[in-house]
Amino acid sequence: MKFLGVLLIITSFVFKAEAQSLSLPYYTGFDSTSQQAGWQEFRLGVLNTYNWNYDNSNIVSSPNSLFHDYDVGGSATDTIDDWFVSPPFIFDTSAQLNLKIFIVTATTVTPSDYFGIWFSSGTSNPVSGNFSELANLTNMQPQYQWLDTSITITTVTDSGYIAFRYSATDNWFQIWIDDVNIMPDSSIGTNVFVIPYETSQIKIYPNPTNKTVAIKIQSNNPQSTTISIIDIQGKTIFSETLQNSGKLTKTLDLSTYSKGIYLIKVETPVEQITQKIVIE
Numbered sequence: 001m002k003f004l005g006v007l008l009i010i011t012s013f014v015f016k017a018e019a020q021s022l023s024l025p026y027y028t029g030f031d032s033t034s035q036q037a038g039w040q041e042f043r044l045g046v047l048n049t050y051n052w053n054y055d056n057s058n059i060v061s062s063p064n065s066l067f068h069d070y071d072v073g074g075s076a077t078d079t080i081d082d083w084f085v086s087p088p089f090i091f092d093t094s095a096q097l098n099l100k101i102f103i104v105t106a107t108t109v110t111p112s113d114y115f116g117i118w119f120s121s122g123t124s125n126p127v128s129g130n131f132s133e134l135a136n137l138t139n140m141q142p143q144y145q146w147l148d149t150s151i152t153i154t155t156v157t158d159s160g161y162i163a164f165r166y167s168a169t170d171n172w173f174q175i176w177i178d179d180v181n182i183m184p185d186s187s188i189g190t191n192v193f194v195i196p197y198e199t200s201q202i203k204i205y206p207n208p209t210n211k212t213v214a215i216k217i218q219s220n221n222p223q224s225t226t227i228s229i230i231d232i233q234g235k236t237i238f239s240e241t242l243q244n245s246g247k248l249t250k251t252l253d254l255s256t257y258s259k260g261i262y263l264i265k266v267e268t269p270v271e272q273i274t275q276k277i278v279i280e
Contacts, residue, residue: 021088021159024095024184027261030054030177031064038087042126045081045167048074052084052166055176065102065178068166076169085124086162094185097151097162098276102176103140114138114167115175121157131163146178148276153182179261181276183230202266208278211255215266217248223268227252230263254279 028035041052048071055067071078097117105113116136120129134151153160162182166175201218215227222245229238229252237257242248252264257279265274 021090023090024182026089026180026182028180029064030066030180040085040124042083042085043081044083044126045079046075046077048078048080051082052164065176066164067177068175070168070171070173074169078169080167080169082166083118083126084164084166085120085126088124088159088161089182091121091153091155091157091160092184093156095153096183096185096274097134097153098179098181098183099149100146100178101137101140101149102146102178103137103143104172104174105138105143106172110169110171112167112169113171113173114165115173116165117151118163118165119153119155120161120163121155121159124161126163126165129161131161152185181261183263183274202268202271202273204264204266204273204275204277207275208280209254210280211253213252213254213264213277215248215250215252215264217244217266217268219247219268219270223270225250226265226267228265228267229257230265231260 022038028039030036030039036054043051050069050071052066052068054064056064066084068082068084071080074080103115114136115138117134118126118131119134120126120131122128122130134153135149137149140147140149162180164175164177203216203218205214205216207213217225222243224241225244225248226239226241227250228236228240231237238252242250254262254277259279262277262279263274264277265272
């Protein structure tokens with residue numbers, strides 16, 4: 001009976017730990033308590049006045065965005081190393097991390113200035129976790145505007161963490177983050193190639209939009225094209241398969257959809273793109 005009790009405790013612990021990991025898709029705009037749940041900060045350097053917080057000034061994004069200010073009036077010897085780590089997610093397939101980033105830096109970025117996105121399949125603590133860098137976004141351009149950013153996560157794990165890492169001294173270096181969206185890539189088949197948007201034969205525009213969106217395909221070969229619209233919860237709310245001679249221009253009426261963020265996925269036999277669309 002004693003062994004059974006220990007077994008039940010262990011089973012209960014494992015179940016509880018697994019239950020804490022969130023299934024994909026996931027979205028946060030850091031706009032409410034529920035959207036901020038599970039995120040935590042780790043401060044590993046010399047502490048200063050400014051750390052990760054939620055900015056509700058409405059200057060950059062309304063009503064909230066994640067924000068880190070520079071060490072105003074701080075010491076040049078400060079070693080600021082502030083991490084902002086997500087709740088754990090279940091990555092049972094590769095996934096796409098989509099988010100918006102707004103950066104303001106001084107004319108010259110110093111070696112101590114850094115902003116990057118990291119991933120861990122261990123623990124949430126950067127000291128003990130096995131974090132690795134996904135992207136160094138310190139020098140993203142242009143400044144003073146929101147930039148849509150997409151990063152592929154290939155690690156498969158039952159407990160994976162996304163982290164934003166910031167460091168700076170007293171140099172002007174500010175970061176805003178909003179509309180963090182993680183979508184699983186389980187629908188990508190082995191015969192489908194994901195091609196960078198810049199060189200793709202598929203174009204989706206305009207973005208943002210308030211009424212319609214056009215999908216243009218430049219291929220010279222006959223093919224089957226599937227167009228899907230996915231809401232922020234990962235639910236496919238529209239899907240249509242077309243048989244086209246190659247070149248195709250398809251207009252979708254979005255006027256009946258609520259304002260917000262959606263994903264439009266276009267699949268052909270040779271490529272697939274998924275683009276975030278904002279309906280205003």
